[in-house]
Amino acid sequence: MDQLTHRRAKARLQLLNPDGTPAGNRPVRVDQQTHRFLFGCGAFDAVAMMKTAEEGQKAFLRERMDKWLSLFNYGTLPFYWGRYEPVEGQTAYAETMAAAKWLREKGVAVKGHPLCWHTACAPWLMQYDNTEILRRQIARIRRDVTAYQGVIGLWDVINETVIMPVFDKYDNAVTRICRDLGRVRLVKEVFAAAKESDPGAVLLINDFNTGPAYEKLLEELLEADVPIGAIGIQSHQHQGYWGLEKLNDVLTRFSRFGLPIHFTENTLISGALMPAYIEDLNDWQVPEWPSTPEGEDRQAREIAEMYGVLFAHPLVEAITTWDFNDGCWLKAPSGFVRADNSEKPAYHALKSLIHGAWETHETLTTDENGRLSFTGFKGDYLLRTDSGTAALSLDGDRDDTVRLG
Numbered sequence: 001m002d003q004l005t006h007r008r009a010k011a012r013l014q015l016l017n018p019d020g021t022p023a024g025n026r027p028v029r030v031d032q033q034t035h036r037f038l039f040g041c042g043a044f045d046a047v048a049m050m051k052t053a054e055e056g057q058k059a060f061l062r063e064r065m066d067k068w069l070s071l072f073n074y075g076t077l078p079f080y081w082g083r084y085e086p087v088e089g090q091t092a093y094a095e096t097m098a099a100a101k102w103l104r105e106k107g108v109a110v111k112g113h114p115l116c117w118h119t120a121c122a123p124w125l126m127q128y129d130n131t132e133i134l135r136r137q138i139a140r141i142r143r144d145v146t147a148y149q150g151v152i153g154l155w156d157v158i159n160e161t162v163i164m165p166v167f168d169k170y171d172n173a174v175t176r177i178c179r180d181l182g183r184v185r186l187v188k189e190v191f192a193a194a195k196e197s198d199p200g201a202v203l204l205i206n207d208f209n210t211g212p213a214y215e216k217l218l219e220e221l222l223e224a225d226v227p228i229g230a231i232g233i234q235s236h237q238h239q240g241y242w243g244l245e246k247l248n249d250v251l252t253r254f255s256r257f258g259l260p261i262h263f264t265e266n267t268l269i270s271g272a273l274m275p276a277y278i279e280d281l282n283d284w285q286v287p288e289w290p291s292t293p294e295g296e297d298r299q300a301r302e303i304a305e306m307y308g309v310l311f312a313h314p315l316v317e318a319i320t321t322w323d324f325n326d327g328c329w330l331k332a333p334s335g336f337v338r339a340d341n342s343e344k345p346a347y348h349a350l351k352s353l354i355h356g357a358w359e360t361h362e363t364l365t366t367d368e369n370g371r372l373s374f375t376g377f378k379g380d381y382l383l384r385t386d387s388g389t390a391a392l393s394l395d396g397d398r399d400d401t402v403r404l405g
Helices: 044-051 055-069 091-107 124-128 130-147 171-180 183-198 212-223 245-253 291-314 344-356
Strands: 007-016 027-033 038-042 073-080 109-113 154-159 203-209 230-238 261-268 316-321 361-365 370-377 379-385 389-393 398-403
Touching: 007 379, 007 389, 027 316, 027 344, 027 370, 038 261, 044 055, 044 091, 073 091, 073 291, 073 316, 091 109, 091 344, 130 171, 130 183, 154 183, 171 183, 183 203, 203 212, 203 261, 212 245, 230 245, 245 291, 261 291, 291 316, 291 344, 361 370, 370 379
Parallel strands: 007 398, 038 073, 038 316, 073 109, 109 154, 154 203, 203 230, 230 261, 261 316
Antiparallel strands: 007 370, 027 361, 027 379, 379 389
8 A cells, every 4th residue: 555645646737839739749757846745954054154254164054055955845943032132132133034035045945943932042031020021922923923924934833832831940031921821821822923923824833742741732722722733743862763663653642633743853863872861851961972884874774764654644744854964952963964064874865765765757758639647746846848848736636738838
């Protein structure tokens, strides 16, 4: 049984020459240009590339992003409040918007992460009382979602809500208001602000908690009519690959909500694994964390298996691997490329799926009336003949007449 039937559609076409006559008995090259599925990765280096003035560093980042673009059609940009607006009123708008527009020009869908989170929160909020913190949080969401409307179409509206009101590693403004309001009311408030600011945006809730507490929260939010566009699931696997049993269990439990599922932050390691006794991944602080040949082979196998399971699941719409290169969060060897931009086995393993097994490229021949048909993975196509070309979007089965130009 073909597990990817839902990822494909059938096109029955009649091709017409530029003069309107049937393009009969013509060879036609059918090439998929983009995927409808969102194959994503953190794209923070696009912001760094726009910000740096040092030519050598800019060229290095451009080389990295060129490799990024050869894999992905979906990028996440940073909107951590403490980083985006370290001083009240002074934001990273210029370089972030430049990066977002650059990605969009390359055909990449862009997501902002996150609009509300207790970690990496702006420290200057602490001078205000809870009423004012909430007011400023809502104003921040309205400001940023409105400013990027038409460029950024997806947002992680609130991040790690399950732990938010009980987070006790350090005091912060967002935990304060979450304790005061409760999880459901805070989520309802921030989603309402985002929805009002860009009604067409895909709005996500995102969490590393994949247990019953997250399921219960989702139940309460849906009962409260919170407009969740997709369920975000983090899968940082620094302590080892989840494996098929856990992966399928998570998919089964969160599928019951009937909402799109996005694997928003996926990490698989190509070196020694973090010890199992570590409860908070951030507590694992090491001077270096090298990649190894054995680890790289393991990472490639695990990525291929995990992506295969997720791509086959009908509710999964997006997969985002968190780090494109090694040495990012926790210095982990978690990337598709090494710190020097050299490609790891995982890079080629994933490329062979996204732009190999899961992409449609065929040479066909029309009949005497210019008709042809093909089944391809959903996305955008270019049809080429000796009499012209035509662009085609394949989102579902279609029976159409296409004029070459």
